[in-house]
Amino acid sequence: MSAMSIAGVGVTATSSALSPIALFLQADIVVKSVMIGLLLASIYTWAIILSSGLKMGRTLKASKAFEAEFWKSEDIDKVYDGPGRQDVPSAKLFTAGVGEWRRSVRITPVDREGTRARLATAMSAATSAEIDKLSDRLNILATIGSVAPFVGLFGTVWGIMRSFTDIAASQNTSLGVVAPGIAEALFATAIGLFAAIPAVIAYNRLLHRVGQIENHLHRFGDSLHLTLSRELERVK
Template identity: 60%
Template sequence: MTLLPLLAAAAPKAVSGHLNPVKLFLDADIVVQIVMAGLILASVWVWMIVLSFSLRSGGIRTRCDTYERAFWKAKDIDAFQAEWEARDTPSARVAAAGLAEWRASARRDKDGTRQRLAQAMDGAIAQEADRLAERLNFLATVGAVAPFVGLFGTVWGIMNSFFQIGQQQNSSLAVVAPGISEALFATAIGLFAAIPAVIAYNRFSHRVDQLEARLQRFADRFHASLSRDLEAG
């Protein structure tokens, strides 16, 4: 006996008059079952992304706070960067990009040096934002597509119900209602997957924008500091 039939059999008799999601799934047409299973897997993956992104973004924010406070107090910038090299800190990688361009520049063309420094750090900022947002496209896809996938399962299930009416020559509600309930359950699962995905995508996109703006402010301040050194040299 597989897990789903066991769950259906274990459902309390007291709730037999209410909807049993496991029974709705088991009684549905095979096509509707495939749709439901795909939507459930998508929903599980959405919640995994939500949890992992929340933990990762929180850790990044904390490390950036610590790094940036210590960066402006560092006496030996090379030793300081070496200490932070192995940590997942976007601010450190933006600073490393600026320092690498600073060391590679001849500095005879001051305007050109400033431009290359800005480009190097802007590129690093864009790369950090892309790295953090790499899984958010899945949330957007689920949020946009899941309701329509659920609707497809519903339409297929209703078509199957009407086909059964024709086969049984009986159009009573008792014949039609169970099949329609199973079909509508597919739309419910689609919405269950889509709504958290849309909310999470909007929230996390805002966090990525905040990080990008934060890194840009740090890069601008560092660029100003290097520009002063360039003028002094």
């Protein structure tokens, strides 16, 4: 067999040994645990990204639809007893505001300034509650994004330590002996980055989306507050 053929076989064997599956199978239990944990974190990250993204899109669309229906209506009580009962952030804010308004105007004489303050507080609390629901799992993305690289680095350090131990035991420092262990160790870092990068990007993007929805709810709340304040002037 020619030298070129032998070299070709050697390159093929080395490439197979350095494939992702081979690197995982060759790793010891500690590095394997790190890799499996990071892969599970990556899967969970994408589940949160997809579910949260879809939820926020549906939420904003439903809120806009409710607001359009509300502004077209001339009877606040009719909206309160009908669409106002929907499980939509804008509807929840509306229900909180109108509910407080109804309770306040039952007390005579009506304290207009106190009622306005209570309306603002009730709608602000409803907005905060809805925003908390939307951003419930975003902290998990932030945690994975910040911790995953260090977990991967731990796997890398452990794998390199194991490689040096093997080198010392075999008394052989050739590339064929060193490469698989080093590649296996670096593969752990690569998986850590694979889990962390989407988590960080998605966290920032979804946090921005939550901020947009919050601002939208605040604008609706301010407009509703003005409307109820005008209604309050008609109360004797």
